[in-house]
């Protein structure tokens with residue numbers, strides 16, 4: 001069975017922080033496989049600074065891993081050249097986090113959408129190009145006449161974010177990396193865009209890596225989830241199990257912090273310790289300084305323990321369970 | 336978190352008529368505020384006669400579709416609308432001061448000291464090459480002509496402490512801070528001069544839930560300390576449910592409903608508000624996406640009558656021709672929809 005994407009023990013260490021004299025491990029030994037014939041939606045969740053965007057940048061080939069390798073259809077992405085590279089560039093698309101930063105302020109929306117059409121020859125006539133553009137804009141709830149011809153600063157935050165999604169839809173990629181694609185739109189539109197993404201996966205076989213801190217949308221769209229903290233996998237598995245019954249204290253904190261649109265369910269009863277002040281001792285469980293259940297054994301980094309066929313957590317509270325070698329992580333994740 | 340005011344009667348809403356006398360004098364009164372963007376394709380009426388009031392210590396959530404005019408409303412209240420946009424009319428009272436009538440200099444002084452705005456994406460607008468402290472001092476020094484630099488710096492350090500940041504942040508650069516820390520710096524700048532009204536435009540939409548919780552607690556606490564009224568603009572209905580006292584819903588540049596948070600979540604009145612509430616995700620309806628069908632209207636061609644009528648499941652004949660005015664229902668909630676014409680007349 002062919003693999004679409006494979007990460008083998010990928011780590012990313014930043015050494016050139018301007019002020020941090022010590023290196024930052026932004027991602028630690030991640031192994032992951034997405035199969036070509038089993039398109040899926042995988043959520044990567046975790047708080048700010050947990051390494052989510054780093055993972056996206058690695059997958060897009062914008063930065064290269066410090067250790068390990070990333071294969072796309074069996075080929076290391078750093079060595080792709082010529083037509084293979086172009087195919088990879090087209091087949092792997094991204095929707096980025098910050099709609100305020102990504103657009104060149106001097107280009108109109110038309111320009112942003114026609115460039116990929118031309119570059120990847122998606123249309124043979126002007127009329128066809130226009131039709132594809134309109135189709136993509138409609139899919140994200142935008143009226144072409146409202147946005148075409150405009151500059152980014154003339155659009156609302158949510159409109160900009162949707163232009164991003166429309167651009168990705170236009171290209172019908174094999175793999176879509178969506179980094180917080182709906183953080184700035186209302187609940188109704190959020191539902192519409194997420195449904196569009198899910199249909200993309202279901203009807204066009206596009207695999208999606210959905211990067212978010214929003215566990216409620218993750219729960220609705222994804223099949224599986226990986227929870228990162230300080231670059232390491234804390235918990236992974238079937239999204240239903242992980243969110244309804246989190247087994248790692250960090251996931252429990254995240255789930256507890258979800259602001260539910262429900263007046264009877266009050267917010268965050270657990271008191272929260274700021275992340276900034278909580279660097280773990282070297283070699284320890286990264287969550288130890290914030291963990292209400294920390295024990296002496298936590299001074300060494302816990303491996304993943306498999307709790308059931310579709311859930312594992314890196315926490316000594318589960319040390320009676322069989323260990324899961326990191327390379328087998330993907331076997332937990334339902335397609 | 337402070338307790339949420341659940342009883343709508345404890346926060347009576349005055350009529351918006353210019354002459355009406357509000358009971359506990361509101362700290363903020365917005366009357367008939369209107370903004371148009373003069374674009375190449377025509378005039379976009381982005382804000383259409385919006386009126387509401389807010390009491391000291393109250394928290395109002397401002398929600399509505401993307402592009403419905405929430406940021407425009409905030410910018411208009413601050414008189415920060417730039418061409419091709421223009422404020423077409425209306426009044427904004429903060430206490431006794433009417434902002435639209437102030438000269439430029441007086442308005443500049445009113446910003447931050449009477450009314451503060453923490454813009455959408457604020458944390459990304461911090462200057463990367465200037466230390467946080469210098470940016471804070473820059474923002475406020477013109478407001479404090481009599482104060483020494485050292486005194487102003489002290490004030491800034493104090494403000495950082497009030498948002499739970501180490502005063503050492505004063506000497507740091509933006510890239511050395513996490514998103515949540517940057518957002519708290521922006522809040523610190525916003526509250527430095529203890530304004531009576533704070534407008535926060537999507538202050539947490541780029542932050543993770545844990546940090547969100549911290550930032551909202553921060554806003555809550557500084558609001559308590561300075562007794563300010565807060566307008567929270569955002570999309571996250573969960574956040575609204577947890578944080579605000581009242582919710583205002585915008586659609587195509589108009590305020591279509593304003594109710595207590597409990598009324599809004601348990602019994603929304605306006606059909607758009609109902610659709611919005613039923614589109615919310617919960618743990619019981621996994622994979623069910625209840626988006627509102629149809630597209631938001633183009634502001635260049637707002638539908639006649641009620642702007643929501645092409646998408647409204649309850650639309651009647653009258654809705655296509657007569658624009659529904661904002662009516663007050665029993666208990667003080669207000670809604671602009673013909674379904675309630677009768678009820679308002681008898682209520």
Ligand SMILES: Nc1ncnc2c1ncn2[C@@H]1O[C@H](COP(=O)(O)OP(=O)(O)OP(=O)(O)O)[C@@H](O)[C@H]1O
Pocket residue numbers: 014015016017018024025026046047048049050051052053054055097213514543
């Ligand atoms: N270019 C860089 N140089 C040095 N350190 C970096 C760089 N980019 C990221 N980092 C660090 O790597 C870690 C992971 O950052 P990353 O941006 O991947 O987090 P994230 O999970 O996307 O966070 P957010 O939710 O805030 O977007 C952080 O500690 C960050 O400070």
Ligand SMILES: Nc1ncnc2c1ncn2[C@@H]1O[C@H](COP(=O)(O)OP(=O)(O)OP(=O)(O)O)[C@@H](O)[C@H]1O
Pocket residue numbers: 153154155156157158159184185372374379381399400401402403404405406407408418419420455634
């Ligand atoms: N400078 C401008 N020129 C022309 N039109 C503009 C300009 N700024 C905003 N608009 C339009 O005015 C409308 C209202 O925009 P606004 O930014 O107030 O929306 P919003 O409710 O804050 O949306 P979001 O939730 O997406 O931030 C949008 O249709 C937008 O495209």
Ligand code: SF4
Pocket residue numbers: 248249250285286287288291292293294295298302314315316317
């Ligand atoms: S390993 Fe120890 S410190 Fe880490 S999450 Fe589990 S109990 Fe907490």
Ligand code: SF4
Pocket residue numbers: 605606607641642643644645647648649650651654659671672673674
């Ligand atoms: S006025 Fe008519 S169209 Fe508008 S929301 Fe009410 S029922 Fe629907």
Ligand SMILES: [Mg+2]
Pocket residue numbers: 052053054097
């Ligand atoms: Mg990120």
Ligand SMILES: [Mg+2]
Pocket residue numbers: 156157158405406407455536
């Ligand atoms: Mg906005």
